Amino acid sequence: AQSVSQHNHHVILSEAASLELGCNYSYGGTVNLFWYVQYPGQHLQLLLKYFSGDPLVKGIKGFEAEFIKSKFSFNLRKPSVQWSDTAEYFCAVNVRYSSASKIIFGSGTRLSIRP
Amino acid sequence: EPEVTQTPSHQVTQMGQEVILRCVPISNHLYFYWYRQILGQKVEFLVSFYNNEISEKSEIFDDQFSVERPDGSNFTLKIRSTKLEDSAMYFCASKSRLAGGPPPDTQYFGPGTRLTVL
Numbered sequence: 001a002q003s004v005s006q007h008n009h010h011v012i013l014s015e016a017a018s019l020e021l022g023c024n025y026s027y028g029g030t031v032n033l034f035w036y037v038q039y040p041g042q043h044l045q046l047l048l049k050y051f052s053g054d055p056l057v058k059g060i061k062g063f064e065a066e067f068i069k070s071k072f073s074f075n076l077r078k079p080s081v082q083w084s085d086t087a088e089y090f091c092a093v094n095v096r097y098s099s100a101s102k103i104i105f106g107s108g109t110r111l112s113i114r115p
Numbered sequence: 116e117p118e119v120t121q122t123p124s125h126q127v128t129q130m131g132q133e134v135i136l137r138c139v140p141i142s143n144h145l146y147f148y149w150y151r152q153i154l155g156q157k158v159e160f161l162v163s164f165y166n167n168e169i170s171e172k173s174e175i176f177d178d179q180f181s182v183e184r185p186d187g188s189n190f191t192l193k194i195r196s197t198k199l200e201d202s203a204m205y206f207c208a209s210k211s212r213l214a215g216g217p218p219p220d221t222q223y224f225g226p227g228t229r230l231t232v233l
Contacts, residue, residue, distance in 0.1 A: 036224075043226035044158070044206065090158060102148065102160040102171055103208075103222055 002027045004091050006106035013081055014114045021076040021109050023065075023091030033074040034092040034103070035065055044090070050074065061085070083115045117141040119225035121207050127231045128197055136192045136228045138207030147190045148208040148222060149182065151175070158206065164190065197232045204229050 005024045013019060025031065035047040048059025055067040065076045074091060091106040120139045128134050140147050149161040163170040164182055181193045190209075194201055208222040 034221075044224040046221065046223075049221060102163055102173075103150075103158075104160070105150075105158040107157040 002031075002093060002095070002104045004093050004104050004106035006089075006091050006109050008109045009107070010110045010112070012112045012114065015083055016080050019076070019078040019081045019085075019111070021089055021091075021111070023074045023076065023106060024072050025074065025091075025093045025104075026072065027093065027095065029095060031093045031095055033065075033067060034094075035059065035063070035074075035076050036090045036092060036105075038088040038090065038108075040087065047076070047089075081111075081113050083113045085111060086113045087111055119207055119209055119223050121205075121225040121228050123228060124226065125229045125231070127233065130199055130232055131196050134194050134197055134230065136194075136205050136207075136230070138190045138192070138209075138225055139188050140190055140207065140209030141211070141223055142188070144209035144211045144223075146170075146210045146222075147182075147184070148210075149192045150206045150208065150224075151203040152206065152227075153200075153203045161192070161205075194230075197230075199232050202230055202232045 003026045007022050033050040036044045037047045038044050047063050048057050048065055050057045050067045058064045063078050065074055067074050088108045088110050090108045092103045094101040094103045119141055122137045126134055147164040150158050151161055152158045160173050162172040162176045162182055179195045183191050204227045206227045207225040210222045
């Protein structure tokens with residue numbers, strides 16, 4: 001069965017620090033990969049996605065993620081975080097070309113930014 | 116930009132009562148989903164729906180749950196007899212399908228309905 005692991009449950013950083021959130025998935029086939037963000041009191045928003053092509057994908061708000069197939073990883077990065085990046089971040093995966101495929105979410109990483 | 120909408124934003128109910136959570140997916144989308152997030156836990160898949168039938172459902176989606184697309188715009192989740200453990204945020208999502216190709220797998224999520232069962 002597919003699963004997604006996010007090893008950092010809570011990350012605390014100061015503004016301007018660099019961010020890397022880890023994500024590993026388990027599935028041997030071809031997958032689509034996502035990072036969603038949930039700001040306090042708001043709904044899930046898509047930060048970025050990987051379907052194919054360049055394994056380094058850029059998303060909104062200066063975020064990027066790198067797909068490393070050999071490591072089954074899709075880590076999220078941002079070179080310099082802001083206070084407004086305080087949110088919960090979810091890595092997610094689904095099986096490509098499965099018509100009504102569900103999304104499997106990781107348990108989330110809460111990011112707190114000290115002003 | 117089109118959005119998925121959900122009503123109500125917050126529903127409070129007594130244990131054993133029936134609730135219906137409503138969603139309006141993005142208008143040209145064909146695949147519909149319900150997920151839930153119990154407070155402090157991860158988002159969990161409940162059910163997917165395509166062509167007026169359930170495509171896949173999770174173990175959570177037992178006989179107490181049902182989904183329906185009663186008209187061309189709404190997609191509902193019904194819980195027949197709510198339990199305390201049904202208290203959660205319920206998210207609706209939808210995605211489209213490109214003609215002649217594989218379906219794009221970006222699901223767009225609604226803002227959620229917070230269900231509180233007392």
